Amino acid sequence: MESTVAGMHEDRLLLGPGPSEPYPEAMEALARPVLGHLDPEYLAVIREIREQLQQVFRTGNELTLPVSGTGSSGMEACLASLLEVGDTIIVGVNGYFGERLCEVARRGGAEVVRVEAPWGTPIDPADLVAAQQANPQAAVLAVVAAETSTGVRNDVAPIGPALAQTDTLLLVDAVTALGGTQLEVDAWQIDASYSASQKCLGAPPGLAPVTLGPRAVARMKARKTPVRSFYLDLGLLHEYFLASPPTYHHTASSTLAYSLHAGLGRLLEEGVEQVWARHDRIGRLLQSALPELGFGLIAPESHRLPQLTATTLPNGLDEGSLRKRLLAEYGIEVGGGLGDFAGRAWRIGLMGHAATERSVVTLLGAVRELLA
Amino acid sequence: MESTVAGMHEDRLLLGPGPSEPYPEAMEALARPVLGHLDPEYLAVIREIREQLQQVFRTGNELTLPVSGTGSSGMEACLASLLEVGDTIIVGVNGYFGERLCEVARRGGAEVVRVEAPWGTPIDPADLVAAQQANPQAAVLAVVAAETSTGVRNDVAPIGPALAQTDTLLLVDAVTALGGTQLEVDAWQIDASYSASQKCLGAPPGLAPVTLGPRAVARMKARKTPVRSFYLDLGLLHEYFLASPPTYHHTASSTLAYSLHAGLGRLLEEGVEQVWARHDRIGRLLQSALPELGFGLIAPESHRLPQLTATTLPNGLDEGSLRKRLLAEYGIEVGGGLGDFAGRAWRIGLMGHAATERSVVTLLGAVRELLA
Structure with a gap:
């Protein structure tokens, strides 16, 4: 042809x-020989990536892993794993990715409560907290830390403490934030967050780092219905990547893992x-x-x-x-x-x-x- | 660290x-500079991959593209895009991946009719056709062409002609079959099929080639409810990859696309x-x-x-x-x-x-x- x-x-x-431009180390790592998805060496790389991601997400969360897809797959993995049909989610919407959170949640059968601000302006965190008080049954409150569509930073830090005594989990889209601007998963009491390999982490696209805290893991374990997606079920991915022995789930790519590992290594060397x-x-x-x-x-x-x-x-x-x-x-x-x-x-x-x-x-x- | x-x-x-071992050309292609997911050069690569995949799938299907995930994501993309909640699917089960088809369909809300044969033996295609006659309302009949768990080939060729005059679509898992053993999407009247980059196509893992024929595309367009997955909605992926101008959907990886392109190029050069x-x-x-x-x-x-x-x-x-x-x-x-x-x-x-x-x-x- x-x-x-x-x-x-x-x-x-x-x-x-x-x-973004990948770090040269991340490109170089793509050339490493391919490993099987159950190879002990590959699973060691995944464990190292977890440690690296814990440092970048600023968390001790055990369930921290790269989903085999782009940032959008990380968003859907979190929503699908944390929501059941009929659950309520509160979403801050001031740009394209807030809209996408609504769309993905709605397709999954959730009731969406929108908290809006005009495109190009930040969401007032007090509006999000007020929406939670008006909808205390909400399973999740989701907000985009760095709106890629408008260049706006939303204030995330004040939300977690306000939700900590409620049954509403805080989910933060960190696709463009992670490794670029301050994000503190543990200190800000964020229950779940996702990102992407190809932005501030400096690796090629294809992996979506995800972290879930104890409240989110407990929510997932208490589900009454199975996650509607098999591919993006974070409980199954956890069993695959981080249990010993691992439970086969899908043929994850050592090529992309090596590359993310190298990008994160370069980032952490800088600090x-x-x-x-x-x-x-x-x-x-x-x-x-x-x-x-x-x-x-x-x-x-x-x-x-x-x-x-x-x-x-x-x-x-x-x-x-x-x-x-x-x-x-x-x-x-x-x-x-x-x-x-x-x-x-x-x-x-x-x-x-x-x-x-x-x-x-x-x-x-x-x-x-x-x-x- | x-x-x-x-x-x-x-x-x-x-x-x-x-x-499997990737072709050296597929490894070499990983080193190419990363392109943006809306770069005209990247979209040209995707169009070339479509032509290559059409030759390997033996089809003229316009909707032929690589899903941004592994083979399991291709399976889920087809099931999620072709089934609605409450639909019936008939699944041939004689190994692990037949079981997975049932699991993914069930999670999506489908009614599953199993047609079984013992692990290690083939499914009698007459049993599948009989199950369709007993369940003429079935939206999809799915079978694994090459069962990776047992090394068994299932006879696919006789099924399509038996379904052609019914409203039941034929979905074929070609993850291990494609590029390894005979598979004829058009001649065998297969309505939908999916595969994976990392088996007989000779590229690293990370992409799932999918092809949908006219009956499957019509089914997708006639849906009463949106596809439950945003990430794996083949209608949206089609608009993104192959419409002009493309509609942004996710940040697909030029790195993996180049590599699949090179693996397919090597395969087609051999014939x-x-x-x-x-x-x-x-x-x-x-x-x-x-x-x-x-x-x-x-x-x-x-x-x-x-x-x-x-x-x-x-x-x-x-x-x-x-x-x-x-x-x-x-x-x-x-x-x-x-x-x-x-x-x-x-x-x-x-x-x-x-x-x-x-x-x-x-x-x-x-x-x-x-x-x-």
Whole structure:
């Protein structure tokens, strides 16, 4: 068969909403020989990944593992494992991924209570706590820590203490947050959280780190009905990855595990707090330069993520054609706006290995050329 | 963090039930720069993979794509997308993966009609057709073409024509069959089928090729309720991968796509029928040698798969300890028995790049040493 891809590697600088540039160590690890999914060496890698993830999630949770899918599979694994048909879930919605939480929960048969804020603004945690008081039967309260669609940081820290004495679990979407900005699973009393390998963790896509605390594990064990998904049943995945002997569940990929392991190793060598500081410094560097070029910053400064900047374009410019030229002429990927910002914004990620001054300088240089 | 995996690559010959040895081209492709999941180059790769998979599945089905998960995710994607709560499914059960089809369908809310044969024997297709006649309301009839747990081939060819004038769709598990033994999606009137990247296709695990024919697509479009899974909704995946412009669904992995593309490219260069012939020849070579060493062949000769041999051990030998020695002393992985054969059988895969005379000679040499 005639192949268009066999001969030529595309040259890319990934500054979109993810995947980000993987660390070189994560790419190198892909070349390791493939191991069987029950190989003792593979299961040792999974156990090491658990220890690494515990450090990055800032938790001692025993049930901490990578789901064999992308970040969306981590979201669905948590919702499917923690909710039963007819359960109520409260969801903070101020962007695309809050909407997706509602959609996934609704498909699973849950009653969804929405707590909204306009796209581009943060959710008031007091509104979430009030919604829980109005719906004390709610099984789960879910919120996105870092809204990839708007660049807004939602305040998560105050919610956990308010839920701790209730029967409502706190589920936090940390897809873009983990390894980029402060997230404290134990200190903030988060019951469950999920992320993705390809954003601030600096590995290629394909794995979704998940952590469940004791209250979430107890909830899962007390289910009256089986999890509707076999593939994403976190109880079965726990038995597979971390029990001894392991119970076969699916053919997990040592290739992706090695790569995530290497990305996490690089992150931990730098240090979790140092990585947060780097993302903060680099993100602010971009955000201070964009207005000079006529770009607008969507998120308010108090809740503006450093690792993901949603930005409106200088007056009159068509985001799509400029974005396509950036990719075609300079090999730089940024994301287009989603939802309320479709057609009039870019989303610029400076995550993981791409969170460097060089990325900012390269991007700004190319944008200046395009605007000239 | 102290790492046990950073320094040393394990040396393995993967002759278990999968993952198999990937083709060198598939490993090499992992090193390609990561592309964004909406990059035009990435979507071009996905379209090429569709063409490749159409050749391997022997189908013109437009909805042919790789699901972002392992073979089990392909199974669940098909069941979740084709069944609604309360629907009836007829499942052929003569091994572990027939059981899994029942389990996944049941969790999704379907009524399951089992058509059984003992583990290690094939299912009579007439029994499946009779079950459909007794349950004409059945939405789906599912059967495993190549039972990875027993090495048994089930006769699929006669079923499709018997269902063509009914409202029951034929779903075929081709996880171990695809690229190993004859499978004819169009000629056999198969409505839906799924497989996995890491067996006879010769790529690392992580992707599940799926194909849906016109009757299955129409069924999906006529659903009264949304697919219970968002991540595995084949309608949404179709809009994402193959519509123009694509609709964002999840952050699919260009790394795994490139690798599958390379594995399929190698397979197609050899030729689909030539690959079947190679698997046949190599499997028979092993199967003719095993009885001389005192091993028993579980599947009857008429329905014995070449790519996956389930074999009982010479009298009195503990399969687990011998299998662990094979791995530790010779770096050769074979699988243990599942279900009815747990503790007393091996499962030996000769799939994809491992389907070579060298694999057979290496394995038999090591086994002779262990038995000596």
